[in-house]
Amino acid sequence: MRLATAEINLTALSYNLRRIKALAPGARVMAVLKANAYGHGLVKIAQHLNDADAFAVARIDEALALRAGGLTKPIVLLEGFFDRADLPILIANNFETIIHDENQLRAIETSQLDARLSVWLKVDTGMHRLGIEPEQFEAFYQRLKGCDNVDPKIKLMTHFSCADDTNSPQTRQQMETFERLVADKPEARCLANSAGVLGWPQSHGDWIRPGLMMYGVSPMLNQVGPEHGLKPVMRLTTRVIAIKTIAAGEKVGYGGRWQSQQKTQLAVVAMGYGDGYPRNARNGTPVVIRDKRYGIVGAVSMDMITVDIGTNPDGIAVGDQVEMWGPALPVEEVAACAGTIPYELLCNVTPRVSYEYLALSD
Numbered sequence: 001m002r003l004a005t006a007e008i009n010l011t012a013l014s015y016n017l018r019r020i021k022a023l024a025p026g027a028r029v030m031a032v033l034k035a036n037a038y039g040h041g042l043v044k045i046a047q048h049l050n051d052a053d054a055f056a057v058a059r060i061d062e063a064l065a066l067r068a069g070g071l072t073k074p075i076v077l078l079e080g081f082f083d084r085a086d087l088p089i090l091i092a093n094n095f096e097t098i099i100h101d102e103n104q105l106r107a108i109e110t111s112q113l114d115a116r117l118s119v120w121l122k123v124d125t126g127m128h129r130l131g132i133e134p135e136q137f138e139a140f141y142q143r144l145k146g147c148d149n150v151d152p153k154i155k156l157m158t159h160f161s162c163a164d165d166t167n168s169p170q171t172r173q174q175m176e177t178f179e180r181l182v183a184d185k186p187e188a189r190c191l192a193n194s195a196g197v198l199g200w201p202q203s204h205g206d207w208i209r210p211g212l213m214m215y216g217v218s219p220m221l222n223q224v225g226p227e228h229g230l231k232p233v234m235r236l237t238t239r240v241i242a243i244k245t246i247a248a249g250e251k252v253g254y255g256g257r258w259q260s261q262q263k264t265q266l267a268v269v270a271m272g273y274g275d276g277y278p279r280n281a282r283n284g285t286p287v288v289i290r291d292k293r294y295g296i297v298g299a300v301s302m303d304m305i306t307v308d309i310g311t312n313p314d315g316i317a318v319g320d321q322v323e324m325w326g327p328a329l330p331v332e333e334v335a336a337c338a339g340t341i342p343y344e345l346l347c348n349v350t351p352r353v354s355y356e357y358l359a360l361s362d
C-alpha cells in the first residue's frame with residue numbers, strides 16, 4: 001500500500017502555463033524552478049514546460065541538474081554566480097546570470113572568457129535583498145554595454161517585495177523607481193513574480209518570472225489558486241492506518257496537546273513532519289477523507305497524525321485515502337493553519353514521499 005504520495009498533475013501544470021500566458025500576453029515567460037521546482041521535481045517539471053521561454057533557478061547546481069536532464073532552454077541564475085571560477089561553467093552550459101553587485105561585474109570585466117555572457121542587470125528598487133542601488137544603475141549599465149565579455153543584449157530587472165498585497169503602495173513605488181531608471185533604455189524589462197502577474201498587470205513588461213502560480217497556488221493574501229483560474233499541481237495524500245475510539249477527557253498525542261470533549265473516534269493517518277507536513281499545524285487543520293473535511297487533533301508527530309472523525313458517520317476505514325492538500329483542500333489553507341505560506345509547505349515535502357507523475361484531466 002502506498003502511503004505518503006505526492007501526485008503531480010502535469011496536465012494542470014500545462015494548463016497553468018497557458019493561463020499565465022493569457023494573463024500576460026505580451027510577455028515572455030521565465031519559469032521559476034528553484035528548490036526542486038517548489039518541491040514538485042525539477043527535471044520532470046521542466047520537461048513539461050515546453051512552452052516556457054526560459055527557466056530560472058537559484059543555484060548553479062540546479063542549473064547543472066537541468067542540463068544533465070537534457071533540458072536545452074536558456075537558464076537564468078537568479079542570484080548570479082558566486083565566484084570568478086564559476087564563469088567558465090556558465091559559458092560552457094549557456095547559463096545566463098543576474099548581476100547584482102560590483103564584485104560580479106569586476107569578475108566579468110577581468111576574466112578571459114570563451115564567449116560572451118548573457119546578463120540580467122538587477123536593480124534594488126525597495127526589496128533590499130539583491131540588486132544594485134538605483135544610483136549605481138547608469139554606471140553599471142554603461143560598463144556592461146562596454147564590456148567585450150558581455151552579450152550587448154542585456155536585460156533589466158527588479159523584484160517586488162509586497163506585490164501579494166494590492167493595497168500596499170510599495171509595488172507602485174518600485175515600478176516608478178524602475179521606470180525612471182530604464183526609461184531611455186531599449187533593453188527588455190523583467191519585473192513580475194507570480195504576485196506581479198496576478199495583481200499588477202502594468203508590471204508585466206517584456207519578461208515575467210512566475211513561480212508559485214505555475215504550480216496552481218496563489219501568492220496573494222487570502223486567495224487560493226482556483227480563484228485566479230489556476231489548478232493545483234500537487235495532491236499530497238496518504239492512508240488511514242488505524243482507527244480507535246477514545247473516551248471523553250482523554251489527551252491525545254505527544255504532550256497531550258488535545259483533549260477530547262466527548263467519546264469520539266480517531267483516524268490515525270500515515271503522514272508527519274518526516275514527510276514535510278508542518279508540525280505547527282494547529283488543532284482543527286483540515287484533511288479530506290471520503291470527500292469530507294475533518295480536523296487534525298494533537299501534535300503532528302514524525303510519521304503520524306491523528307484526525308477526529310467523531311462518530312464516523314461516513315464509515316471511514318483503515319486503508320482509506322486521505323488528502324492533506326490538493327484540489328480538494330488548498331495548500332494555501334493548510335499553510336494558514338500552520339502559520340506559514342504555501343511556498344514553504346511545497347518546498348518541504350521530503351524524499352520519503354513517493355512522487356507519481358500523472359496527466360489527469362479534471
Ligand SMILES: *Cc1c(COP(=O)(O)O)cnc(C)c1O
Nearest residue numbers: 032078159193194209210211212
Ligand atoms: C522565487 C523568485 C521568483 C518567483 O516568485 P513566485 O512568487 O514564486 O512567483 C521570481 N523572481 C525572483 C528573483 C525569485 O527569487
